[in-house]
Amino acid sequence: MFILEEPYVSDLLKRAALDLGAPVLDTPMARQALAGTGLRLWGDDAFAEAFTGGGHPRIYANSEHAIGWVARHLGATALPGRIARFKDKLRFREMLADLYPDYRFAGVDLEGLARFDPRSIPAPFVVKPAVGFFSLGVRVVRDPAAWPGVAAELAEAARRQGSLYPGQVVDFDRFIVEEVIEGEEFAVDAYYDAEGRVVILDILGHLFASEEDVSDRVYYTLPALIRRWREPFAAFLEEVGRRAGLRDFPVHAELRVGADGRIAPIEVNPLRFAGWCVADMAHHAYGLNPYACFLEGRVPDWERILPEREGKVFALVVADLPSRVDPATLESVDYEAFLARFHGVLELRKVDFTRHPVFAFLFLELPEDELPSLRGILGEDLSRYACPREPTP
Template identity: 25%
Template sequence: MSPRVMLVLPTATYRATAFLRAAEGLGLQCVVASDEAPTLAGLMEGRVLTLNLGSFDEAAERAAAFAERWPVDAVVGVDEASVLAAAHIAARLGVGGNPVDAVAATRDKRRMRSLLADAAVRQPSFMEIRGDAEGSAAAHAAAAVGLPCVVKPVDLAASRGVIRANTAAELTAAIARVDALLRRPELCGPDDNPPLLIEEFVPGPEIAVEGLLSDGALTVLAVFDKPDPLEGPFFAETLYTTPSRRLPAVLDSAVAATRAALQALGLRDGPIHAELRLAAGGPVFLEAAARSIGGRCSSALRFLAGGVEMTLEEVLLRHACAMPLDNPRLAPGGAGVLMLPVPAAGILRAVSGVEESSAVSGVTGVEVTIPLGQTVEPLPEGDRYLGFVIARGPDPGFVEAALRQAQALIHIEVE
């Protein structure tokens, strides 16, 4: 009988379709564990499980009760909002996965910074403060970490709530703005004064490392360049291209820093996505996630293993289910993704140029992921991209040019 894998995913994730297709292609039995039951759940016995992804112990116990009837061989959290619930479930079921504490450290930037500091991993200087509407901690924070600096929530992802401040006055305003974001009903936690991090701003280009851990050993699947400078004041990511065009020695140093950071965090098994800045004195580690790259970005990637071409999701499911996976490596050529940021707050009225951008040489897909008529909000308060453009070609330079050409053809109207 084929392995049964439990995919733990929020209803709103971008990643469900890619993982489900990969599971089907591999002949796996698949259980979708989500926070909402599908319409036909009654006809899908043994294939769906409704969980409260925010109540980890409860989710683990419900999964254990499910597994008594339908044994589960692997558990995969498909994105940031589900990795911690997946870690608790995997631990409760006794299947492979990362230690719960290690995954929890990736979801709390305070804990991450502390562990990296203990292991002497080079990272931005930082301090924790408590948010307040007046930003009264700004002067102390500026003196502690210097200016410019960055304000960020401890538990949000995708640059949400991340703001650069160049002066003490800007820092005061940034603290107040992030504090207001964290007091929104959908984000408000039990803490009356939500914690924030104030971090040194590290100049230099940014890269991302996509990898796979097996018994603590890291296999680098891809290194992405981010060709657009991420200088702030907000940090919407746009272009990712791979393979990296940085010098081999620079990349070797970045991968070594990544390995040290993952070891410090205690991550042992499964996908990782890490972010680093290439500073003048060497790589500076920003953060790591116990999951693969988000959004639709994975659709740009193809890997070769044992002479077989496969998607990133196929690589991850083969690993999770202990299926044959012979030294996966990035397929030849260049690949990249353009994430379309929301340009302004309001109602999304029109997106034009999709057909024209789809016709650009090298572009393999253009998808607008927010329906017209919906309210949209840009970073730092927003949490979604407008859509994704995927490209492949002979090399990353070709791919970057194709994505920039496609971007110039897309026009967005927000009322």
């Protein structure tokens, strides 16, 4: 079953919806994405009945915009509660607290940020919306003396960005303040099968420009990454799933691995894989349709897949704009100049930059030894590709 919502439905996701014949909820985004295909969309009641009737136990949502629908129409099922355990970062930390007894975190509302004592959490620490998405409202604080400025920045971010997504996706009214989890960061798309076993569909390494960088600028994957971390990450996620009672459930997990090899979760996003259909990286890199894998219970044959990709690295560049740039002031983006900066382009996804703080998602295939070259884009001000509107006389 599919719930297709804003902000983006990729061709690969459309193909899965068309090929599998599973119910697709009738939403404005589904009507737009599947127009002309002849696929029948299911109304609210019929879709809910198909799920609760047991014939279609798996739902995939490409966006957390779907969470509100699930809460309204599937409230009598276990699904909303499972989602809430992960979407609310405070509840998530509390669920795993005994695994990390020395880890410090606290909740604070928007009005309380200015009064929060920054010395109550060991520095460095991170503050972010308790319900959040896409690094919106995330700040790293290394010096408690900087807290008043950070609190003011977050209040301004709440004013400017609070309306970009529904409250169930990003809520600037509540924040979590927590210790920085040190180590190498990874993003994992996976699903829980009918017995609660974890099936890994992709693992992405996350590159950063500095210790202060919290952006989503560059991700990459290659066979060595899958070989090294597939089994450890699956074992960790199975413990998480055991605590949350997960079955027939997709997740996008963000994890860090410390110098001692210990795995620690940053967050686990429910009911979906990587946002904006970035989960399509599994297709570009490994020939998988992750949506079909989940709905049909397919397990990748990594022993066959990985040798065919040796010597290659597959990367994603998120062309985001600085927060100081007001998207409403932009006239256009010089996509040709942006593309000219890269080679090995697999796909360019143009984004409506007047509505979102991003103008493109770029998928690349490079020789493995060119992975270090991707660091050049980290921290770069991409506003130079954005063309502002001419002032009105």
